[in-house]
Amino acid sequence: MPENESWEYTLYIPNDLRAVTVSRRTLRLILTMHGLIRFVDVAELLGAELVSNAVRHTKGPAALRVRWLAGVLRIGAWDADPAPPEPPVPFERSADAEEGRGLALVRACSDVWGWQPLARDGNRGKYVWCELTSAA
Template sequence: MATVSPSATWVYALRLPHDPRAARVARMTVRSVLTSHGRPELLDAVELLTSELVTNAYRHANGPSSLRLTSLADGRLRVGVWDSHPHVPAPFGPSPHDRVPIAPAHADGGRGLGFVQEYADCWGGVALGDGLFDHRAGKLLWFEVGGAG
């Protein structure tokens, strides 16, 4: 009799509606997936960063977004968030010096993307087009955390 063992790599994808509750649904999904796969050490950082990216997708795009969680072979976790707005914000742009300035203490917002710089091991983003000539409009922002060790 063959024994089936779970793969070390896996992918989960979730389509999120343009809804203010999408960030909560994304956090709950992250918590469920990471707990199920025995990765509780990543929960706090991944929940925070995922929530920030999904919230920004809701605030700055006028359509749905998607969340993708990918476990990589070396133990890292990659989280990607797609939305329909093509602008790639700092720190996700191509320049390694494209950093987000620290928000003033009295500011009501502006800290979210700075958290990526603080808590992710690496990150990136790519504009996919404006949707005028193809269906791949928007952008994909991603970050990675964790690793073997």
């Protein structure tokens, strides 16, 4: 499939820590099948962090969304908690911490990241996302 074509996948996941591994492997497969191997390692790391936060810090279902559009790979996780994510601490301060490194890694390894309130199937929640550009 040519890189100039756009696509989007959504993987709905239960609130289960095993969903992190399923999401990471699914993301690797999607990117490999679309010829975007150069993104796989970083995308797996970022996707796993986003899904892990969605599963560990909320109750209820979650979803992983992966989109390719105009040379930009967007990876995001939806969860059922509408509260904003905790702001990432500077990566240098989180390096020795047991927790709290997830969004610091997302901020450090992506070109841009953010979050927004989002409703799905009548349920409120939030969508935390990051982007990687093809120039990477």
